[in-house]
Amino acid sequence: MKTVAIVEDEDSIALALRVLMEREGFAPQRYADGAEAVAAMSxxxxxxxLLDVGLPGLGGFAVCEALRRQPAFGQAPILMMSAAAGAHAAERAKAAGADDFLVKPFDARDLVARVRALMARDAGGEARHG
Structure with missing residues (x-):
């Protein structure tokens, strides 16, 4: 079973994401803050x-950058999420090493489609970062 790490500080959003990922056949793991996620993924x-941008303490962009530097993390796909809409937020996510960016609130079907596409692309060994 494929694992999906959820880094989200809001309990209600984290719960919804967990339920959705379980329903889709994934094994979710939740981390409430960025530092905890970086430590676990070392x-x-x-x-x-699935990484929220607006985390307390170590924010999502810093988490993304830190994980991309960790050899143990490798090139696992990162989908960043934020309530901040606009091209600037998406560009900043990509610059930090994210593979995709989704604006909250989002449609569950869109999220699942993006998760599946990223996993399929990762399974195919495509390069994602430049």
Missing amino acids: EAAPDLL
Whole structure:
């Protein structure tokens, strides 16, 4: 079963994401803050990471950058999420190493489609970062 790490400080959003990922056949792991996620993923990477931008303490962009520097994390796909809309937020996410960016609130079907596409692309061994 593929693992999806959820890094989200809002309990209600994290719960909704967990339920959605379980329903889609994934094994979700939740981290409430960025530092906890970075520490946990220094040992082993999930198959995909759902990462909120607006985390307390170590924010989402810093988490993304830190994970991209960790050899144990490798090139696992990262989908960043934020309530901040606009091209600037998406560009900043890509610059930090994210593979995709989704504006909250989002449609569950869109999220699932993006998760599946990123996992399929990762399974195919495509390069994602430049």
